[in-house]
Amino acid sequence: MTIPFRQTRSPNSNRGSETLDVAVPATNEQNMSRPGRLDICHVSKRYLVAGRPVPALADINLSVAPGEFTSIVGASGCGKSTLLRLLAGLEPDYDGEIRIAGSRIAGVSFDRAIVFQERHLIPSLTVEANVGLGLLGSGLSVAAKRRAVHDRLELLGLGGFAQAYPGQLSAGMAQRIALARALVTRPRILLLDEPLGVFDVLTRARLQDELRRIVRHEGMTTVLVTHDVDEAVYLGNRIVVMRPHPGRIVGIVPVPLAYPRNRSDPAFIRIRDRVLGVLGAEEGVAPIPAATPAVSLVPQRIAS
């Protein structure tokens, strides 16, 4: 699915900065109100199951700087999708506060888009029409919509497929259409819920590079949920590790490596092992080394 639209930038604007490729920018007053900044402050969420409240998220605190790429990993059921849905504004019922550029979110917005593993393309509509669905309610003229759709198709390398139908395309191309539909709104914040989860290793690697290129081109703040630690390290400026019962953040691992990254680089492997260590610590699978300077086991706290 795709959420709203606001056309405030030229199609080729690059809101990102080269430095964001390796750095996690510092928190300060000015930064707090910058477009694309995301603050999650003491957020908790409960679901009612058989009449009883079941905690899905407990006191989540996290700040994401404008243009930063944050990966989230964690066992199934630790609340990753719930957190993304809250960030998208799809679930208004929660405790705490989510702020974008310093303002509390109120439902869905043209500034945020979310992409799921399921692509939700309509088989009877052309690629162009499917991408155009992202502009429903935008108030744009037909011509402006068409320009926006074609710009996104070009960006995704799908320029020649505007009149094709989803069933005529590979799964990888179909996921790129879903991404184009999300990006047609020119969001400042892109939320990705295991978008590459179903792909084979080669397709996945290609789509990861594609994702990196697009996020960099657009300068979007990005939050990627993935069960693939390798993918999390390959793409993220840092990795947020969550655990279930209730869903909470148990560690944040920075990834101070320049892009493009090399999966066989010893530094890459060390970071991946650290993330695996934090993930597995609860089960005693792989204890966290006592002194690992790059790992913070204390989630970032935010003044509310």
Ligand code: ADP
């Ligand atoms: P993840 O994406 O990390 O696998 P989810 O966010 O889907 O986790 O789920 C977190 C917890 O909340 C799980 O225990 C799940 O069963 C529960 N949950 C998620 N959605 C609902 C819902 N609509 N109603 C009740 N419980 C839910």
Ligand code: MG
């Ligand atoms: Mg999920």
